[in-house]
Amino acid sequence: MKFAKWVAAACVCMPALCHAVAVSDVAPDFTLKSVDGKNTRLKEFRGQVVLINFWASWCGPCRQEMPLLERIDERYKGAGFTVLGVNVEGKPGPAREVASKAGVSFPVLVDENQKVSELYDLESMPSSVVVDRDGVVRYVHKGYKPGDEAKYLEVVKKLIGK
Amino acid sequence: MQRIALLFGALLLTSVAAHGDGANDALADDAVAAAAPVNREPTDAPAQSADSVSLGGQMEDIKHSLVELKRDLAVLEEDLLFPASSQVAVFLSMDVGEFFALDSVTLKLNGKDVTHYLYTQKQADALFRGGVQRLYVGNVKQGQNQLTAFFTGRGPEGRDYKRATTVTFEKSFEPSYVELKISDSTAKYQPEFVATVSP
Numbered sequence: 001m002k003f004a005k006w007v008a009a010a011c012v013c014m015p016a017l018c019h020a021v022a023v024s025d026v027a028p029d030f031t032l033k034s035v036d037g038k039n040t041r042l043k044e045f046r047g048q049v050v051l052i053n054f055w056a057s058w059c060g061p062c063r064q065e066m067p068l069l070e071r072i073d074e075r076y077k078g079a080g081f082t083v084l085g086v087n088v089e090g091k092p093g094p095a096r097e098v099a100s101k102a103g104v105s106f107p108v109l110v111d112e113n114q115k116v117s118e119l120y121d122l123e124s125m126p127s128s129v130v131v132d133r134d135g136v137v138r139y140v141h142k143g144y145k146p147g148d149e150a151k152y153l154e155v156v157k158k159l160i161g162k
Numbered sequence: 163m164q165r166i167a168l169l170f171g172a173l174l175l176t177s178v179a180a181h182g183d184g185a186n187d188a189l190a191d192d193a194v195a196a197a198a199p200v201n202r203e204p205t206d207a208p209a210q211s212a213d214s215v216s217l218g219g220q221m222e223d224i225k226h227s228l229v230e231l232k233r234d235l236a237v238l239e240e241d242l243l244f245p246a247s248s249q250v251a252v253f254l255s256m257d258v259g260e261f262f263a264l265d266s267v268t269l270k271l272n273g274k275d276v277t278h279y280l281y282t283q284k285q286a287d288a289l290f291r292g293g294v295q296r297l298y299v300g301n302v303k304q305g306q307n308q309l310t311a312f313f314t315g316r317g318p319e320g321r322d323y324k325r326a327t328t329v330t331f332e333k334s335f336e337p338s339y340v341e342l343k344i345s346d347s348t349a350k351y352q353p354e355f356v357a358t359v360s361p
Contacts, residue, residue, distance in 0.1 A: 031280040039265065039280040 020121035023140060027052075027131040030116045032086065032109035035096040040084070040107050043135065049081045049159045050131045051152065054111075054122055056087060057094035061144040062126040066102040068149045072156065073106045079160045080133070082106060088117045088125070128152065132159050240299075248301040249337040252309065256289040257345035262323065262353035263316040264289065264344065269298055270310040276300060297342070304333045311342050313355055329357035336361055 021028065027050075031041040042050065053069055055062035066085070073083040083106040087095035090112045099108045111117055120129060123142060130139040130152070139155045141148065252269060264286045268278045277298045281289075289295065310328045317323030331338060339360050347354045 031282060033280060039282045041282045041285070044282060044284055 021119075021129060021137055021140065023137055025137050027129065027135050027137050028116075028119045030119065032111060032116060033092075035087075035092045035099060035108045035110060038107075040109055042084070042131075045082060045084075045131075046135055047080065047133050049076075049133060049156060051081075051083045051156065052086060052120075052129045052131065053083060053126060054086045054088055054117060054120065054128070055126045056089050057098045058089075059125045063098060063102065064146070065126055065144045065149070066098070066104060069152075070102065070104050070106065072149065072152060076156060076160060077106075081156055081160055084109060086111050086116060088114060088122070090114065130155050130159065132162070244299055244301055244337075246337045247304065247335045248333070250298075250300055250302045250307070250309075250333065250340065251296060251337065252298040252311075252340045252342065254289070254295045254297050254342045255293075255344075256286075257343065259286070259290045259344065259346070259353075261318045261346045261351060262313075262344060264313065265315040266313075267297065267342075268312040268314075270312070271298075271300065271302065272307055302333050302338075304335070307331055307333050309340055309357065311355070311357060313344065317353065318351055323353070325353070325355050327355040327357050329359055331359040334361070 027042060029041065029043045031039055034040050042052070051069070051072070053065070055066070057063070069083050069085070073081070085095075085099065085104065085106060085108040087108060088111050089095065090110065092110045095108055095110055120127070126144050128139075128141040128144075129137055130141075132138045138159055139151075141151065250271070254267060256264065264281050266278065266280045269276050279297060285295075308328060308330045310326055312324065312326045314322075314324045327342070329340060331340065341358050341360070343356045343358070345354050345356070346352075
């Protein structure tokens with residue numbers, strides 16, 4: 001009976017534990033502390049299009065991408081769009097330094113125990129996930145090379161217009 | 163064993179229900195298709211309206227059954243994962259909050275970290291306005307257990323503030339409920355952190 005209980009419990013919990021984030025999934029919710037000390041929760045951005053960008057200070061493409069994300073954020077924030085930067089290093093120091101050098105104004109959050117990175121099952125750095133106004137994942141992008149921002153723009157513009 | 167069979171049955175039904183809208187749409191489409199020839203008969207207007215009323219009633223019944231099924235499934239799931247004989251639930255409430263701005267709560271049960279929760283401004287506001295949050299539900303052994311809650315935030319004059327409160331409780335065969343309450347002590351100009359257990 002005890003074993004059967006565990007099997008049943010595993011059946012209930014497994015999909016939530018093992019499923020990597022994919023397009024059309026509901027974006028897993030999280031609350032993280034930003035580099036300026038403010039707690040930020042993804043769910044509170046419902047109604048806005050959100051680009052979640054996972055990055056690290058030691059990652060060159062991440063630093064290259066950051067000013068471009070800032071430009072997209074600046075341009076579309078009035079239309080219900082925001083970028084959430086999630087630093088995966090777990091310490092606010094390096095994140096704050098890089099964000100300040102890049103002149104970033106969007107919230108930069110610190111994933112202290114890498115729980116959110118695990119939740120989104122990151123395979124590459126940087127990784128970006130675009131979430132629509134209903135909290136559904138609409139686009140997942142792994143890595144960054146110059147020109148990728150055009151794809152972000154295309155997706156963001158399409159989702160903002162919906 | 164019967165419960166588990168029930169749970170699986172309910173899970174199966176819920177997965178069908180997850181496509182409920184689609185199923186309902188299909189049902190509605192069928193119904194419309196079935197009703198279509200009737201629509202073309204101008205003399206059958208009262209019959210058509212009676213049909214749509216009964217169809218609407220059926221839809222309502224299905225939706226009602228679905229809600230009941232989901233509720234039963236949630237109860238069953240909780241019974242299975244957290245049986246009354248080992249269940250402990252921890253709730254958090256806040257009164258006034260003038261001397262304390264809540265940032266986070268960490269719970270330790272019998273010396274082991276069980277949850278850590280960060281509060282956004284909106285969540286803290288909801289607590290100030292009388293909301294009660296279920297912080298944790300889990301299982302403990304019967305007998306004596308110890309729960310410690312660590313609160314961090316901004317205390318009087320905006321200073322960083324960290325306090326802990328510990329409660330030892332006797333777990334019986336009934337579910338145990340622990341209420342953590344943050345309130346203002348106007349006499350001391352300090353926040354107070356109290357833990358109460360029932361039953």
